[in-house]
Amino acid sequence: QVQLVESGGGVVQPGRSLRLSCAASGFTFINYGMHWVRQAPGKGLEWVAVTWYDGVNKYYGDSVKGRFTISRDNSKNTLYLQMNSLRAEDTAVYYCARGATARSGTPDHWGQGTLVTVSS
Amino acid sequence: DIQMTQSPSSLSASVGDRVTITCRASQGIRNDLGWYQQKPGKAPKRLIYAASSLQSGVPSRFSGSGSGTEFTLTISSLQPEDLATYYCLQHNSYPSTFGQGTRLEIK
Numbered sequence: 161q162v163q164l165v166e167s168g169g170g171v172v173q174p175g176r177s178l179r180l181s182c183a184a185s186g187f188t189f190i191n192y193g194m195h196w197v198r199q200a201p202g203k204g205l206e207w208v209a210v211t212w213y214d215g216v217n218k219y220y221g222d223s224v225k226g227r228f229t230i231s232r233d234n235s236k237n238t239l240y241l242q243m244n245s246l247r248a249e250d251t252a253v254y255y256c257a258r259g260a261t262a263r264s265g266t267p268d269h270w271g272q273g274t275l276v277t278v279s280s
Numbered sequence: 281d282i283q284m285t286q287s288p289s290s291l292s293a294s295v296g297d298r299v300t301i302t303c304r305a306s307q308g309i310r311n312d313l314g315w316y317q318q319k320p321g322k323a324p325k326r327l328i329y330a331a332s333s334l335q336s337g338v339p340s341r342f343s344g345s346g347s348g349t350e351f352t353l354t355i356s357s358l359q360p361e362d363l364a365t366y367y368c369l370q371h372n373s374y375p376s377t378f379g380q381g382t383r384l385e386i387k
Contacts (some may be wrong), residue, residue, distance in 0.1 A: 195376075197324075205316070205324065205367050207376040219374035222281065255323055266314030266371050268335070270323040 162186040162269040169274030182239040182256030189237040193259030196241050198252035213262035246278045286379025294387045299355040301382045308348045309372035315353045316367045
C-alpha cells in the first residue's frame with residue numbers, strides 16, 4: 161500500500177534553514193507528481209509546492225516562493241523540501257502528498273506530517 | 281492566483297441531516313477540484329476528485345457537484361463519524377489553493 165513518511169522537522173531559529181524529507185513506498189514514485197502542504201497550529205491547510213514526476217517542473221505558493229525549494233530523488237523514492245530564511249509564520253505541520261497523476265491532480269495519499277517550529 | 285471561497289465556515293447538524301458545503305472559485309476552474317476531510321490530529325483524506333468522482337472506499341453518502349466556479353459537497357445523511365473539517369482544493373492552475381475550511385459539528 162502507499163506509504164509516505166516525513167522526517168526532518170524540529171525547532172529552528174528564525175533565519176535559519178531546515179530540510180524535510182519524505183520517503184515513499186508502495187507505488188512507482190517516478191510516475192507521480194508530489195506535493196508539500198502545511199498547516200499552522202489551529203489553522204487551515206495551505207498548499208506549499210509541487211514537483212512533477214521528472215523533477216523539472218516545480219511550482220510554489222506565494223508565501224514560500226524564493227525561500228523554499230522542492231526536489232526529488234527518483235532513485236531513492238524520496239521527496240525533499242529545503243526551507244531557507246525561516247520565519248515564525250512558517251511554523252506548521254508539513255505534509256507530503258502524492259499527486260493523482262504525473263503532472264497534476266489533487267493529492268490522493270498523504271503522510272502523517274512532521275512539525276516545524278520556528279522560534280528563538 | 282485563484283481564490284477559493286468556502287462556506288459556511290462552521291455548521292452544526294444532527295445525525296441523519298443532509299449537509300451541503302460550497303466552494304466558489306474566483307475564476308473558472310473547469311472541474312479541477314477535490315474535497316478533503318480532516319479529522320482532529322489526522323492527515324487530510326480525499327473524498328472527491330474531479331469535482332464529482334467519489335474516491336474509492338469513501339461512503340456513498342458523500343457526493344460532489346459543480347463545474348466552472350461553483351462547487352458543492354453534500355453529505356446525504358450525516359453520521360457521527362463525519363465530525364471533521366472539510367476543505368476544497370483547486371488544481372486548475374498553480375499555485376493550487378484551498379478553501380478556508382468548514383468545521384462540521386454534530387448536534
